[in-house]
Amino acid sequence: MPHQLLRVQNFNVSSDGFGAGEHQSLERPFGHADPGQMFAWAGATASWPNRTDPGGSRGLDDYLTRDFANNIGAEIMGRNKFSPHRGPWQDHEWRGWWGDEPPFHTPVFVMTHHERPSFTLSDTTFHFVGGDPADVLEQAREAAGGKDVRLGGGAATVREFLDADLVDTLHVAVSPDVVIGSGSRLWESPEELFDRFHCDVVPSPSGVVHHLFWRK
Amino acid sequence: MPHQLLRVQNFNVSSDGFGAGEHQSLERPFGHADPGQMFAWAGATASWPNRTDPGGSRGLDDYLTRDFANNIGAEIMGRNKFSPHRGPWQDHEWRGWWGDEPPFHTPVFVMTHHERPSFTLSDTTFHFVGGDPADVLEQAREAAGGKDVRLGGGAATVREFLDADLVDTLHVAVSPDVVIGSGSRLWESPEELFDRFHCDVVPSPSGVVHHLFWRK
DSSP states (O other), rough: OOSEEEEEEEEEEEETTTEEEEESSSSOOOOOOOOOTTTTHHBBTOOOOTOSSSBBBBBBHHHHHGGGTTTTEEEEEHHHHOOOSSOOSSSOOOOOTTEEEEEEOOOEEEOSSSSOOOEEEETEEEEEEEEOOOHHHEEEEEETTTTTTOOOOHHHHHHHHHTTOOEEEEEEEEEEEOOSSSEEEEEGGGGGGGEEEEEEEOOOOTEEEEEEEEEE | OOOEEEEEEEEEEETTTTTEEEEESSSSSTTTSOOOHHHHHHHHHHOOOTTTOOOOOHHHHHHHTTSSSEEEEEEEEEHHHHHHSSSSSSOOOOOOOOSOOOSSSEEEEEEEEESOOOOOTTTEEEEEEOHHHHHHHHHHHHHHSSSEEOOOOHHHHHHHHTTTOOEEEEEEEEEOOOOSSEEEESOOGGGGGTEEEEEEEEEESEEEEEEEEEOO
């Protein structure tokens, strides 16, 4: 294992393996899929960063929600996680879905073929980088100050790093009651990764099934 | 919930509810109980602080092992966790079981009726304090710099704080294959806490059963 891990953390997929649906738009970052339904388990926890009311559970799901930021020094995300736009940037008005205080609190490397200057919102700085997964990971590791790097998705970006064999651990939360049918797919089945990874399958009392993979 | 939680973290008990056996001695901190057997689940993880070999699992048990230190700013422990000696200190030679680099990395408040000067080993400072649980908790909160306080045990000390209704969350790992029979008991059954606490019961693939309680 490298000193600085590349970790997929709190990545949600439907029972049929999709991280998002089709037809992403400004109004629907997850396309036809319902993020409220997919993130319900995390939204119920005390550590959910977007909580507006006090309280929240402090059981298993809370441990995993809290770990989103634990020892993370940088994030890598795909262009489609950052923006609903495709192709060259029309302008630089769009600054992500997350408002003035994005929940990352670290440098974020957005993978895109289209250049754009870096910018900072609160304690999150977004960089726009080309190159293959290994190049991007090298930049993110350098920026992470000795900490781990989170691979933030979407599913196509996670697949790209899995195919390049660069991922060290994955936490994927499978929602058994959610079916998306088409869109951005992580896998047909978690078993696809069993040849390269150990896996703890941990059903939560909330209904979601946590899959914790680590490299063999 | 208070801003700074009082958390029991990674506390191990046998299937019959004991945290340690009888006849504690210099050679046997857990009395007749076998700590190797009780901590086996944690010792197998990548985050176990005493690892001598590289590797280790990175599944569910690793999340919980790692969380031992997460957002903890101070620990409270009973006299018997610190030392096999009873009554007034004969000398100040004894400095705990943990060698020159104790695994706490914060101030530690040892509850005792017998005065003794504070001392520091690496980044851990041990203070020796009398008073009731609420007094000790107040001192520990002040020392914790805004972070949570870990209640480190043993079982009698955890019971004392439970009886005073000062505990906010508990993570107790039950080893189904370990029977201790007599000694320092946390409970007859986890159900004793169900009136005051929510509880996620999470069996790990390793065999240990994690119990995650949080205040109702």
